[in-house]
Amino acid sequence: MTNTRRRHLAAWLCAASLFCAPAFAQQRSITVASTTSTMDSGLFEHLLPLFKARTGVDVRVLSQGTGQALDTGRRGDADVVFVHAREAEEKFVAEGFGLRRRPVMYNDFVLIGPKADPAGVAGGKDIAAALNALVGKQAPFVSRGDRSGTHQAELALWRAAGVDLTAARGAWYREIGQGMGAALNTAGAMGAYVLADRGTWLSFRNKGDLAILVEGDRRMFNQYGVMLVNPARHAHVRQADGQAFIDWLTSPDGQAAIAAYKVGGQQLFFPNATDPGA
Amino acid sequence: MHDTIPNPASILPLRVERLCFADAQARLLEDVSFAIPRGGLTIVLGANGAGKSLLMRLCQGLLAPTSGAVAWNAQPEGFSRHAMVFQKPVMLRRSARGNVLHALAASGVARAGRAGRADAALQRFGLADLSERPARLLSGGEQQRLAIARAVAAGPEILFLDEPTSHLDPGATLQVEQMLGGLKRDGVTLVMTTHDMGQARRLADRVLFMHKGRLIEDAAAHTFFEGPAAAEARAFLAGDLLW
Amino acid sequence: MLWQCARAGGRRAHTAHGSGEQVDSLALALGLIVSLDPGFLAVVGLSLRVTATAVLIAALIGLPLGALLALKRFPGRSMVIVVVNAMMGLPPVVVGLLVFLALSRAGPLGALGLLFTPTAMIAAQTVLALPIVIAITRQIVEDLWGEYREHLLSLGLKGVRAVPTLLWDGRFSLTTGLLAAFGRASAEVGAVLIVGGNIAGSTRTMTTTIALETSKGDLPLALGLGLVLIGLTLLINAAAYGASRVGARHAV
Known part of the structure; x- marks a missing residue:
């Protein structure tokens, strides 16, 4: 309306277009x-x-x-x-x-857990035995619980270990419904065991007190x-x-x-x- | 005294015919009729609650009457030919000049002509030095002068004023009254409410005396002040003299 | 690939413990800003561009709609106001899911091929920002109308014709409302993660990067980015506040 007003408007539009102008280029x-x-x-x-x-x-x-x-x-x-x-x-x-x-x-999966290893599974190669030990000690375990490949592999390993999760499930078994990194963060914070792929584990930066406890079983490929x-x-x-x-x-x-x-x-x-x- | 020959292009005379207005509780205006020819300054006089402000708002078209009519000689298009000034002026959050420009734009004045008219209006009413000041930071008297400048910038034929000086000190009141005198000399028809008897005597060419929603007396100013016909008007004048 | 120096910093931080993490994050944040790393700038630029565009669109739609909602009387108006106010609290993931379903190839707008593009993120953030803009505009314009009503009516300005005056005179309060909308849109992660997909170099914003770095366990880098985001938000708000202070001196 006034000159001042037009100047203001122009300034506003300039400022806005600064952000919006560069088109989102699409290449092949x-x-x-x-x-x-x-x-x-x-x-x-x-x-x-x-x-x-x-x-x-x-x-x-x-x-x-x-x-x-x-x-x-x-x-x-x-x-x-x-x-x-x-x-x-x-x-x-x-x-x-x-x-x-x-x-x-x-690649392969590894069983990660606290260095203190309350379930006493460290150094073993038999994942079935290790999982049974976790159930026996009711040691806290973090599950992805997100239908991911790792989650499905975890469920297959429980079956291979002869553990019926629906029956054995308790407060020790914690489904978080999130990705691998979140599961590792959670396990670290709770001093829990967790199944992880080696790649994510190696590049994970917040290892804290966690360590690989079981690895090398062919069933974990x-x-x-x-x-x-x-x-x-x-x-x-x-x-x-x-x-x-x-x-x-x-x-x-x-x-x-x-x-x-x-x-x-x-x-x-x-x-x-x-x-x-x- | 009044120019009684109606100009065919003019919206005046204004004829108020059997005007009634009621809200949910009460009838506030009862069967009011009068005509405003071109020119002159008409004072609408009366005690608080007499219906003076209501009458101004009905004339300006801010309210619709319950019955009766506000009839213009020629139906005005838009709001550029009749304007209104309120008791407490509403100042837009802009400069003094911005307020005038806004009113000109709203009245349909072409963009090219606005700046010149705004500056002329500000100059005329002694606001040129204040034109870039935020309107809401002006003093009460300056605000009311700006309200009048803003209302007349688009060149209306008639201006309604509702108690324009009731909040002002004597100095500011005098300035406003001088402005109104100038507008009258330029041929702008003025209709104004007041409860200030001194002001009514100084300014009025004609008096409409209202009491409890009715128009009691309609007389030339000198006739009215020498001796009103209606008993209510005499009592009002007497009360005012004691005061 | 991205931010080599930042990652090296992250590794250093990993060896430190406790309060060292925060100190390293601050150093990382400063390092990211000072080094003007192109990968980092791309993420920041995309975040700002997406949010600014979304808020601009929300303003273009929301300011007039909010003003009309303030001035028009129609049946069901109260209900509309309640719904708009409630939508201000709409969970972002729900918005993300709805926009995802609409833009997915299997959805009604799938043919546009917009899912997992910045445009999809703009759409989601616009939906998030719009209720805030409408609700705040309605409140401000309604209050201003109460004050201006008689004057504007005496100029023949009512309904739609009063809107430009009211929006202009409410511009400083409205700016605050737009900043609130900007804040909600820029701080949000759930919706843009769902509709953008957090694709490196394409739809990765500051918030989705923070989520990603957290899941990689690189907490110092995540925190550093968080500090940058907070700093940017502060900067934008300070600039807007300063501008409105300068403006307010000319029109109270």
Whole structure:
């Protein structure tokens, strides 16, 4: 209305446009729904620049639990799903949500617990015996409880140990419904035991009084698979670039890159794309 | 004394016909009729609660009458040709000049003409030095002068004033009265309520005396003050003289 | 990859205990600011851009709507006011979930392909900010209308025609309301995590980074980022307060 008023308005709009003006540029990219373990361990930060340098494709990674990542794929909100729960993956493909599942690599789970080790399981290699000892001592145990691959692996290990969780469950068994990092933070704070993937454990910064107590049991190996979301179901899926990512991961080049990733001198993921049974 | 030849383009004379106004509790205005021709200053006189302020608001169109009519000679479009000044002026949170500009914009004055008219109005009423001051920081007298400048900036034919000086000290009151004299000389028709007898004597060309929601007496000012016809008016004058 | 120096700092902090953590966080926060690390700046820039855009949109919609709600009388008005006031307390995760369901490929707006983009985060934050803007605007405009009513009516300004005057004259109080909306939107993590996906370099904001670093157990870095966020919030509020002080001197 007045000159002053127009000047004020202009100043306001300038200030506002400062924030809003730069457009959110979109380049050639695919969205991969994956798990917290691959993200939190730093593997993707190692792999993605290599893939981008080779193909120019930007990979946007959603780090979710395995169950949630598969749901994201089912809804068509991702192009590629890269998770670790073989049964669930095969069901996903069988239902027509994904194309062929390809094995990529494995890592292993470790049983983490307080250094004081009230259940006395330290140094063992037999995860079934260790879990039974926890039940016997009613030692506090933190479960992810979030349908993630790690959660499903944990449940499978209880079954392998012959423990009926529905019967044995008590105040000692604490489901937190959160990611691996949160579970480790919680276990550290409560002096509890927890099952974790080695990668997340190694790169976790808040170890406090926690330590690896049980490792090396073959039943604790953890297989990762990758699959393209079915373009027949979701037409917008970026099939060519998605398939290129899968092909690269399972190629000798990609497999070598996975093997080369180390934290504190330790290899975290072991490529096995050529193993037909994986 | 009054210019009685109606100008076809003019909204005056204003005819108030059998005006009644009632709220949920009571009838506050009862069968009031009068006409305001062009020119002159009419004082609406009466005790508190006589219905003076209500009458001003009905004339300005802020309230709708229960029955009766406020009829203009030519129906004014918008609110640019009749304006109102209140007992306690509402100052917008802007500069003095911003207040005048706002009123000009609201009255439909073209953008190009606003600045010149605003500055002229401020200059005329001695507010030029205060034009960039926040209106709400002005003194009571300055605020009321600004309210009048703001009301007449768009050039209305008639201005209603509701007790414009009741909150002001004698000096500020005098300044406002001088402003009103100037407006009258320029041909702006003025209708004003007051309970200040001295002010009524100084300013009035004509007096409308109201009592308990009725118009009791409508007379030329010198006739009224020499000896009102109505008993209520005589009592009012007598009470005022004691005071 | 991101913030190499910050991470090195984090490792140092890991060896320290107790109050050393807070001291290291402060040093980290300062280091992040001073080093002007591009990764860090991208996260801060995205946070500010998303929230500023959301608040701008909420203001463009909410200011006129709030003003009309203050001035118009219609059946069900009280109910609308109660609903808007209640929406100010809407849990962000619920907002996130609703926006997620709407924007998902399987949802009604899926064809737009907006899920896991900054636009989706703007949408969620706009929904969070809008009730605050509407509710505060309604209160301020209603109070101002009570004061201005007769004068504006005498100028023939009523209903929609009175809105520009009331919004302009309420601008300093309204700025406070917009800051409240900005605060709610920028401090929020649940909704943007759900609809943005916390994708590195694309939808990672300050709050989702804090959540991520906490889950990685890098508490000093998380706390350092938190300090930066608090500092930014303080700075924005101080700037707005200063501006309104200067403005208020010209129009009380």
